[in-house]
Amino acid sequence: MPVLMSGNEAIARGAYECGVRFGAGYPGTPSTEILEEFAKYEGVYAEWAPNEKVALEVGIGAAVAGAKVLVTMKHVGVNVAADPLFTASYTGTNGALVIISADDPSLHSSQNEQDNRNYAKFAKIPMLEPADSQEAKDFIKLAFEISEKFDTPVFVRPNTRVAHSKSLVTLSEPEPPEDKTAIRINAAKYVMVPINARARRVEVEKRMQQLREFVETFPENRMEINNPEVGIITAGIVYHYAKDVFPDYSYLKLGMVHPLPTGMIREFAARVKKIYCVEELDPFIEEQVRAMGIDVTGKEIFPYTHEFDPGVIERAVTGQTARPVDLPALTIPPRPPNLCPGCPHRGLFYVLGKLKAFVTGDIGCYTLSYMKPLEGLHSCICMGASVGMAHGMSKALKEKGKGKVVGVIGDSTFIHSGITPLLNLVYNKGDAVIVIADNRTTAMTGMQEHPATGFTLQGEKTRALDFTVLAAALGVENVRVIDPYDLKMTRTVMKEELEKPGPSVVISNRPCVLFKRFQTGAAKPLQIDPAKCIGCKMCLGLGCPPIAWKKFDDMPEDQIRKNAKKQDGHSFIDQDLCNGCTVCRQLCKVGAIGEEVSANE
């Protein structure tokens, strides 16, 4: 009886079924659920590392000790892990090591849409690409077999639509895990000093050659010869998109995208007349097929950017768009993501937005504060960049930057990549205020633990990192703690710290409003008293979802309460959405916001 599983759940299941009992990773959409699901299986050890580099190093260590290891991350996480990655390709893995690179075409929840197939080629590591949940489970097992057989790390690359789509999966009986761990010292293989690394470098090329031979008979590279007029070379979920619109064409569906089966590609080319290479993002397969001297149609008709769907492929091939209904052009207000009602970041960024400072931002929910009306964040590059950039900016601006440079970084992101740049800020005598927006969890990916939460991935209590102690240990003399629900305190402390020379750390201390661990029961929702509201729109400046503007023009005559001369409407709070954080109440100059309203009927 098949079960409905997401690609991420299926990856976790596949690893468990083939005897993997060790996992490490760092949360990142669309990869997060893999390790969360894996951690739930009996007898498994799984941990959140502070970042992807550490996760991979933990994985390499466990694999060198003989374990079968799963390491998970999102595409940009591989950038962080790239340093150990390239050399792990040289050392090989002893046990087995499979790295998930969950790519995000269309940037559903990412800062870029890099195509990590390039990493496979660059680091000389084989890569498998599943097309659905069943393949996700099956390919994980194959990846571990390949890792063991060829003594190499192996990449598995789901994209967002594989990771977060659900489809039917047939479960298998889990194999009993085998403990192959032991201390085996082999300096020539694991000490990558030049003399050893030169020798291993040659081994890498030998391994690639063996893999090139292996892929010719790899059963997940599969040819479907139907209509010989048109052949499609593709991999991953794009295969399904293409099959959806062109079920009768012939296909070469590649389960392994690096290295490519050149013999098989030549055979396919000989059996079909016209060939399309259909792949999202880079022309990774296409360029290699072209280099073989085979004529293909690819990126001249298929987009380089963003994810495909069946319609994108149909349109590219046929030149036509299906428009069964001739709809009028509609003006639809956009609905960008927004900070939640009661989000602790809102108060903080409301204050930062008014400081006339440059606020270097980072990766997390709070990045959304760049938007109107908060506009309290002015850059976002990668995990940790806020701190390094704030320092660089203050150094470059010199006097002009005095009291005008703030870096904001979340708790999990600070642990991930903010500590070393903060050390640098102190060491090189920078002058910026670094705010750690500490909501006690990795919120954006769905409340994952980290070294400051006091709990491990598997729910064990552990030591919790203290940011004030850490900042002091790094040499920061000015360390302050604020409550971002208290606007006055937030404003005062920020101004004081910006005036001081040298680095300051301000810890904005308030748990994520969605995080159940800290929820203390519902606070009373607030209301706006139409008998007092003067329509100044101050509260709207928070961009809080429950607070809306009601125009007098749209209201029945008898409900209009005009309390100021030029007033043309009043604010309104949706009681179902408000969670009573009180930040808007602090902004209201006429005391119109409260738990109760005066008799206004």
Next chain:
Amino acid sequence: MSNATKSILLAGVGGQGILRASDILCLAFMATGLDVKKSEVHGMAQRGGCVTSHVRYGAKVYSPIAKKGDVDILLSFEKLETLRYLDYLKADGVVIINEEEIYPPSVNLGDAIYPGNIEVLTSRYFKKVKCVNAPDVARRAGNARAINTALLGALSNELMITDDVWNRVLKESFPQKTLEANLQAFNLGKLF
């Protein structure tokens, strides 16, 4: 070049229970012996932004997302979101609209206008348009969050899935504490 795969597009706003609804829908199709696939969005996209979930079913389903112009039923959890996805529908597509309005930030700030007459406009282009006051149904059923099951109830009228299957799947999907209200919301939703 169409195949027999059918598509339902669930669209709304983060936090409305769309992903749970599409899970339940998938389980119901599975129970009838069909192949099924669905897509979801996670991460930053979920923070109060548009959320969609495609559910596709048939003898053999390839893509978990439908192309524009190929969706059989649009189950819209929020009025405005209906308009955003109308171009996904087939000519004879069915539209089910939750009458709830959730203002996007630009409307809250008074920078944009929330379009009026969405049901009327939709009816001009599609023959079968049904409106459901799902928040009201959910409240009457005893759980304000049961908007998603209320809409599934309305959707069930368009599908060949037996009451037995729905009941079984709903029982599997909710804890005892909220099950009764959700079953009630589903049944009240069916009256639309």
